[in-house]
Amino acid sequence: MSSTIVLCIISLVCSTFGAELKEVFSWKQLEYNWPSSEFKEEALKTDAYIPQNNLAHGISIWKDKLFVTVPRYKPGVASSLNYIKLGSEKSAKLTPYPSWDFNFIKEETNNSLKDDSSVVSAFRSWVDGCDRLWVMDTGVANITGARKAIAKPSLVIFDLKTDKLVRRYFLKDTDIKKSSYLINIVVDVNPDMCDNAFAYMPDLGSFALIVYSFADDSSWRLKHHYFYFDPLAGQYNIGGVEFQWTDGIFGIGLSKANSDGIKRVFFHAMSSTKEFEVPNNILQNETWATNTQNFNDFKFVGERGENSQASISIFDENTGVLFYTQVKKNGVACWNSKMSLKPEHTALIAHNAETLEFPNDLKIVDNTLWILSNKLPKYIYKSLDSNDVNFRIFSVPIENAIKETVCA
Known part of the structure; x- marks a missing residue:
């Protein structure tokens, strides 16, 4: 042999x-770290949580936190942006980031974001050298079914040292097309010049690249x-x-x-x-x-x-x-x-x-x-x-x- x-x-x-x-x-x-058993039971009862519809999709790591994204491909995704602690048990429960409050979205009743810290549907994330977590949020729930646009596509940036929102940037109407599909993000920054950061967001659906400048708080679309x-x-x-x-x-x-x-x-x-x-x-x-x-x-x-x-x-x-x-x-x-x-x-x-x-x-x-x-x-x-x-x-x-x- x-x-x-x-x-x-x-x-x-x-x-x-x-x-x-x-x-x-x-x-x-x-499985998730639910606030209470009653909270979970209600989520199951109302189909706000359908276990088989939750798919681990992307990862990022910062210190002892491993972030796991769960896109809202289908109904019943409990939380889209989550983390687990490195060193946890092999099938560790996911903890919503920055909190349950900003991740639990009832698709049938909500038509807008509760807060700028809310994350609707994240495919991937990126931790930069300035201790920030960048998340590309499509803003769409039930992507593979009766799509529901809860918010425009946006960049959500968190300070990992404080778990606070740094900025939310909604993409311009000129950045996106009807066929746009934004599921990746890469951040280009020198840790000595944190304000001079750029995010690159490929649009695989309409064959373009969207670039965002943190310093200018502006974006543009390339073909x-x-x-x-x-x-x-x-x-x-x-x-x-x-x-x-x-x-x-x-x-x-x-x-x-x-x-x-x-x-x-x-x-x-x-x-x-x-x-x-x-x-x-x-x-x-x-x-x-x-x-x-x-x-x-x-x-x-x-x-x-x-x-x-x-x-x-x-x-x-x-x-x-x-x-x-x-x-x-x-x-x-x-x-x-x-x-x-x-x-x-x-x-x-x-x-x-x-x-x-x-x-x-x-x-x-x-x-x-x-x-x-x-x-x-x-x-x-x-x-x-x-x-x-x-x-x-x-x-x-x-x-x-x-x-x-x-x-x-």
Whole structure:
């Protein structure tokens, strides 16, 4: 029996290159720290909480808090923005952030936000180097059904030291289209210049990128051919579910700044196998970013290879490695940006059809790669089996993840 097969049997995750992931948390169904048993019973009775409709989707980490987003894809999501304490039991209950009061939204009775600290539907979040939590709130409940717009799409920013709202910014009407779908956010900031922060929000539905300037408290929308999906890369079969997606620009990875202070902003569409880049100073200049003459500032980086469709990506500044999900391969892959991008310069660092059925989010904290996997296609098109483990969060040291691969 080969060493690789043995590793697959004894490890939590089978990996071609031996990167063993540590399963930190796992759930069959999500449960919450309710204010009282009566509160929960009432939520169940009124369908404000339908356990099987709560899907762990995104993660962020700050000190001992691990944030977990639960989008309101379907009715009965109790709280969209939550956290658990690192070191908690494996199936820890979620605690709404900043409180129950600002997360518990009864869709059938509320048509507006209770407060600017309220979070309607968050897919992903981002912790910046200034101890702030940035949340992209779509403002829409029951996304896969009879959609209900409770609020306009907005950025919600919290001070993690005080758990207080820093700012809520509602996107401009010119930023969004009827087909807009905003489910990712990446923040570009120097911790020594916290007010000079920029948020990049890919709009995979209308193939655009929205940029927000914290200093100017303003936003603008960019269009480019590279934001579109590849019509030959939109067919999926994951977990036995066959479907077609036309998702455009999705994943964004920020490189380390060069000597001029400029970063490479890597990006790709979900339904694509190609990677592109643009200097961050191009995106941050509203006048030039929205000028069609900037077309050639966007560059084709390379091809990841067949069946390499990726959602989220994350860049490790210490190694120069870009990590990205591999949804059709039930895994996570890497590419060292010091090399040209082509299939032989990429490596699948972890893959498993069961535990990584749909890798959905990645974060890097303290030289450790964190991975959230779920069963999103089954959740959307069929239903989750409450007897199965449906959500997992893993961690692996970066050094171990790329050891003995081309990425090292």
